[in-house]
Amino acid sequence: MRRATQLLVVAVMTFVPLWASAQTARVPDEPNAASAAAAVERTIVDVIARTERSVVAISRTARREPSVVAPRVDDLFSDLREPAAAVDPTETTGAGVIIDPAGLVLTHYMAVRDGDEHAVTTVDRRTYAATIKAADPRSGLAVLEMAPSPEASQLQRATNGAGDDTRAFPTIPFGDATQLRKGQLVIGIGNPYAIRSDGEPTASWGIVTNFGRKAPSGTNLNNTPGPAGDYRTTLHHLGTLLQTDARLGWSAGGGALVNLRGELVGLMTTVAEVAGHEQPAGYAIPIDDTMRRIIDALKQGREVEYGLLGVTFRPATTPGNVAGLETDAGVTVQQVFPGSPAARAGLEPGDVI
Known part of the structure; x- marks a missing residue:
């Protein structure tokens, strides 16, 4: 009995260190949750500090032509009336992102208007006169060019001081x-x-919550209604938008969406809600190869070229083998636009492709 007890004690004394060693090996050598959260927080703070300098405000003022009409009788007595409250004619139309150190700003098509005077305000509260380099209603994008000091407007000189011009603007890659x-x-x-x-x-x-979202047909992204009277006239009404819960509200249009490396991955839009999806979501135009080509053309002041077939389709109702094809896959031509490449190729409504 005594020998059995001694053997049991030896076995227990041997097992306990081995069990403790195994438990220690199973605990990974990782930072605790607080340290991990602090590291993410530092990254976010650093990225914001590096990129917010490249986000600007865009404003525009309607250009008024001098009147050549004779003054009305009421105007002759204008000096006798109490002065009206001053009205700021400048309208803040959106945000933008500096994408070139020479002062090129990427923004929404809706933020600019041909014939108006535009201005760009940077985070150091300097205001620069700006002109439209190019704008593209199909992508809903536009590029503004900040004017150098010799051509700066009176507003720029009054705000920044005479001869003060800051080139080499900070950009977001x-x-x-x-x-x-x-x-x-x-x-x-x-x-x-x-x-x-x-x-x-x-x-x-x-976080990124979805991809390829369609802007609602009634959402105006380019002030260009289509034949049906809606605004389904951009690429983003076909399903391009990034969906994210990093939402800034309706004033976010033209703002930057960046990843944790501080790279521009999207241009935020004013799209408030996509049918069938969460209302608190925000939507951004993705920066991908297609948008990069469009942006490159706009930076050069060129019109963006798009491929055009000039035809609309509907799902094929006639099996391919009946139509003389070797496959059941295909679509039926619904409409052919006159003068389009499809019309010149001889396509007609009812053809199966």
Whole structure:
């Protein structure tokens, strides 16, 4: 009995160190949750600090032609009336992102208007006169060029001081939105009103929640209604938009959506809601190869060229073998636009492709 007890004690004393060693080996050598959260926080803070300098406010003023009409009788007594309250004719139209150190700003098509005078306000609260380099209603994008000091407007000289011109503007490098995955952290930076008033853009962070979202047909992204009277006239009404919960509200249009490397992966839009999806979501134009080609053309002041077939389709109702084809896959031509490549090729409504 005594020998059995001694053997049991020896076995227990041998097992306990081995069990403790095994338990220690199973605990990974990883930072605790607080350290991991602090590291993510530092990354987000650093990215915002590096990229917010490149987010600007865009404003425009309607250009008024001098009147040649004789003054009305009421105008002759205008000096006798109490002066009306001053009205600021300048309208803040959106945010933008500096994409070239020479002063090229990427923004929304809706933020600019041909014939108006445009201005760009940076986070250091300097205001620069700007001209439209190029604008493309199909992509909903536009590029503004900030004017150098010799051609600056009176507003720029009054705001910044005579002869004061800051070139080599800070830019945000382009990223690749096609590399994003659901759940990846992104940061939104915008709010042109805050930039104009106190030089402090608003920032928000969240995750990518979906891809290829369609803007609703009634959402105006280019002031260009189609034949049906709706605004389904951009690429984004076909399903291009990034969906994210890093939302800044309706004032975010033209703001930057960046990844944790500080790369521009999207241009935030004013799309408030996509049918069938979460209302709190935000939507951004993705920076991918297609958008990069469009942006490159706009930076050069060129019109963006698009491929055109000139035909609309509907699902094929006639099996391919009946139509003389070797496959059941295909579509039926619904409409052929006169003068289009499809019309010149001889396509007609009812053809199966």
